[in-house]
Amino acid sequence: MTKAATATARAGPENSIGRLARFFPDAMPLRIPVRLTRVSSSNAFSETTVIEFGTSREVLFASSLPLEFADKLRLQNSDGTLDTEACVVALQYNGDRTAVAARFKDSVANWIVKQ
16 A cells, blocks of 8 residues: 655755844845944954845844944945945854844945835
């Protein structure tokens, strides 16, 4: 006697940025390389990273910088069409890379994601 069965296909393991994106229902997947600078009165750290998700007001990316909630950041892309400040609103620590969500300080007119 033969029995019918179904199986669910599994995607690869979701990364920490994807898990953080669940808290931002309007987040869309992106791949935008940026220069990230932590703006501080005493220390300014920077690195290159990739915005992996975005909304009209937030960006989500991985960082190896020592970031904390409410840190002020500057985000710049290579052609200068994105050059703005943002504030860290969520973090998920995951080893040496942290999933970060940052909200734009002001409205960004040339931002790729529109509501």
